[in-house]
Amino acid sequence: MSRAIGIDLGSSSSCVSIWRNGQAEPVINDWGNTVTPSYVSFTDKGRLFGDAAKYRASIHPSNTIYNFKSLLGRKFSDSKVQSLISQLPYQVVDRGGIPSIRVDYRGERKEYIPQEIVAMLLLRLKELAELEQGTEVSQAVIAVPSFFTFVQREAVRDAAQIAGLHTLKIVNEATAAAVHHLISNGVLGQGQKNIIVLDFGAASLDTSVIVMDERALEVKATTSNPKLGGTHFDDVLVAHFASMFKSLHQKDIYGYPRALQRLRHACERAKTRLSFASQIPLEVDTLVEGDGLYSIMTQTRFEDLCGKLFEQVAPSVERALSGANLNPRQIHEVVITGGSSRIPAIKSLVKRIFDGKTPSIVDPDCSVANGAATLAAILTSPANVESRRFNEYARLDIAPHGLGVATSGGLMTTIVPRFAQIPIESFVDFTTVQDFQPSIVIRLYEGEHSQAKDNLFLGRLVLLLGHPQPRGFPRIRIAFTVDSAQIVVTANLIGTEESTTLTSTGGG
Ligand SMILES: Nc1ncnc2c1ncn2[C@@H]1O[C@H](COP(=O)(O)OP(=O)(O)OP(=O)(O)O)[C@@H](O)[C@H]1O
Structure with a gap:
């Protein structure tokens, strides 16, 4: 028997939940925790995941991979990828425009694209769920941040497929948490x-x-x-203590990847303890060339340091x-x-x-995965009265970003607005701007910027325009059909059979 699971694919930690006895429950991993750090470490003997991998991060920073979710579905040249690479202790190289992670594994140099690393983690979570429920698992609902573009959602589906999981649905993290809260509280x-x-x-x-x-x-x-996330609070603490260390020892921790990793872990631990204590000691022995760091941090000072970040909440x-x-x-x-x-x-x-x-x-920790598992149970039992009622009642999918085309002057003309309920079909009619154009190239984008080039390029369509006509005469209809699994864009020369279609899988 195959059962579906819910996965919260988190940037720092992930959680897998199953549906059992009429409710969602998180699976406990081999370290006795419901959350598994989103870390994969490569060694001479094999691969480590979760806590075991995170533990190795400061010993083998170049072979321990984390934060890989931020690389998913992005180009190597993407400014976000470039800025991330500058902070990562492991190597990310350009493989045909895609960021590729380089590690030493079992004595060999290997390269993996982000989907492959995500797949390794998903496979681990799938195995945990299989062990817990004693049945094979082949389907999942996976939660992602709402800023994920269609391309990034597609990359998650690819990763799931590599891990042997069919993605029933991609859901936004906060929406999954809402589903869990509303259903479990009736x-x-x-x-x-x-x-x-x-x-x-x-x-x-x-x-x-x-x-x-x-x-x-x-x-x-x-x-x-x-x-605005936990790692940004960690960054603030790291910067504070790095500057303290520099003035004490005239050494820049940012130049020492292992020391930086140890300081980062110490700062994250300090931050989490400060949620329950008014002050805590921060002690890291022999950080750089025998010099350590010994200090204290108070909750008030932490709040001061993170003031600018807190201001972004409103x-x-x-x-x-x-x-x-x-x-x-x-x-x-x-x-x-x-x-x-x-x-x-x-x-x-x-x-x-x-x-x-x-x-x-x-x-x-687990509301997102629990919500995803709840949706997985609903989607895999469509005949169930409760599931049918929920499916008719709930409209959870909305377009995460606007979808449209570049028009004259490079402006973005939005055809599917941001937050539109999906599934949706929407079209706009255009014409040509030059006399006797034999064809028209339609460039498709996702995003909110008024200049199309500042948005995410999705692909292009070329439509032949039949017998040449003066500008303004041909009428071209560009239609988007979007559902939670794919975007289909069709361009048609109105009044003719001439049309062309581009399909991109993804999900809302
Ligand atoms: N007691 C605590 N006090 C402050 N921060 C905490 C505490 N416990 C955990 N955190 C922080 O919460 C963050 C992890 O939260 P969560 O598991 O919800 O995120 P994620 O799913 O990994 O990431 P994302 O949802 O952004 O992809 C980490 O930055 C961690 O340091």
């Missing part, structure tokens, strides 16, 4: 309710705004702030609310989740933004 369909879910993760703050009443539940907006919430045409007073329930939601300053900040409304805190 509040679906209980009158009009506007809910905002804030998922404070490692790499981003993900937000979903959900409106529900007796008849329907709709995700109205999902936004992401990729500059605008991020505003962006999500304005995408849903709501204001904070119209929100009935605020839900917070994700590892960084444990930070006391974040809880107080959210409370202040929503006029003193106390946020509901749902399992910071």
Whole structure:
């Protein structure tokens, strides 16, 4: 028998949940934890995952891979990839325009694209679930940040396929957490309710705004702030202690990858402990050439240092609310989740933004995977009355970004707006700008920038225009058909059979 699982593919840690006895539950890994660090380490003898791999990061930084989710579905030349590479202790090289991770494995030099590394982690999570439930697993619902483009979602599907998993659905992280919260508390369909879910993760703050009443539940907006996550708080602490170390010992820790890795781990540990203590010691022995670091950090100082980052919470919430045409007073329930939601300053900040409304805190580590497992159970039992009712009731998929084409002057003309409910079919009619054009090249983009070139290039279509006509005469219809699995774009010369189609798999 094959059962479907739910996976939270996190930047810093991942979680897999199964559906058992009518509820979702996270699988405990071989270290006794529900979360598995998103780390893969390559050694002479084999591969290590999770805690075992993370433990090796400071001993073998160049062979221990983490933060790979940020490389998924991006080009090597992407400025985000370039800036990430400059901070990573392992090697990332250009393989035909795709970032490729270079490691030494079993005595050989190997290169893996990000999908292959993600697949190794997904396979590990699949095996954990198989061991737990004693059955083979071949399907999954996978949660990703809402800023993931269609191309990145497609890359996740590819990785799952390599791991032997068919992706039933790609869902936004905050939406998955909302599904878990609403279903496990039995509040679906209980009158009009506007809910905002804030998922404070490692790499981003993900937000979903959900409106529900007796008849329907709709995700109205999902936004992401990729500059506001736990790793950004770690960066601030690392910078603080690196500068302290430099003034004490005149040595720049950033020039020593192993020392930097050890300091980073110490800072993350300090940050997590500061959520429960007013001050903690930070001690790292023999960091660089025998010199160590011994200091203390208080919760107040940590909040001061991260003040600029905390200031981004309110605008991020505003962006999500304005995408849903709501204001904070119209929100009935605020839900917070994700590892960084444990930070006391974040809880107080959210409370202040929503006029003193106390946020509901749902399992910071597993609510996303539990929501994904709940959806997996629903999708694999379509005949079940409850599943049918949920499928008719809930509209969870929205376009993460606008989709459109480049028009004259390189401007982006959006055909499917951001946050449009999907599945959707939408078209715009265009004409030519030059006399007697034999064909037209249509460039497709995803994103919100007004200049098409600043958005993500998805592909191009070439449409033959039959017998040449003066500019403004040919009428060309460009239609997007988008569902949670793919984008199909068709260009048709109206009144003729002439048409061309491009299909891109991905998901909303
Ligand atoms: N007690 C704590 N106090 C502060 N931060 C914490 C605490 N526990 C965990 N974190 C932080 O939470 C982050 C991990 O959260 P989570 O597992 O939700 O993110 P993720 O799923 O790995 O990342 P993302 O969702 O951004 O892809 C890490 O940065 C971790 O340091």
